[in-house]
Amino acid sequence: MYRIGELASLCDVKADTLRFYEKHGLLTPSLRTDSGYRLYTEQDANRLRFILRAKAVGFTLGEITELLSIELNKSEWACADVKGMVDDKLAQVEARIAQLTVFQTTLQTLSRACCGGNESAEHCSILEALESSLTQVRCEEHGCGCDHDK
Secondary structure (H helix, E strand, O other): OEEHHHHHHHOOOOHHHHHHHHHOOOOOOOEEOOOOOEEEOHHHHHHHHHHHHHHHOOOOHHHHHHHHHHHHOHHHOOHHHHHHHHHHHHHHHHHHHHHHHHHHHHHHHHHHOOOOOOOOHHHOHHHHHHHHOOOOOOHHHHOOOOOOOO
16 A cells, blocks of 8 residues: 555655646545544545556546546457547647648748847837737848848
8 A cells, every 4th residue: 555655656756746647636545543534545646647658648537538438448349449549639639730831831931930049129129010910020121130041
C-alpha cells in the first residue's frame, strides 16, 4: 500500500496531481485509514501510470476517462473503438501542427519585414501589418531604413 506522497513520488508527480485526478473521478484511493490518509494499491499505481501515459500523448481528461472505462470493460469494446479514439486524436494533432506551421510562417514573414532597429515604432512594419491584417509588408516602404531581403 502507498500513501499519497509515496505514490506521487513513485510516479514522479505531485500529491496535488493525485488529488486533482481523484476530484475528477480518474483515480480513487483503494482505502482510507481511520485518520483519513489515502492508501493506494499497486493496481491504483498502474491506473495512475495509465493516466499519465495517456496524458503524455495528448489525451484530455475526458478522453482519459473514456479510455479508462474501456480499459475496465475491455470485453465490451472492440479494438476499432480504441483505434477510432486514437485516430481522432491524431487528426486533431495534425490539424494543430498545420495551424502552428501557418503561425510559424507568418511570424517569420513579420520578423523579416522589419529591421528591428532603434527607430520609432510609429511606422513599424510589424504593427502596421497586424493592424491591417497584412503579413507581406516591406520595411523600406515605411522608411525604417532596413536593407535586408524580404
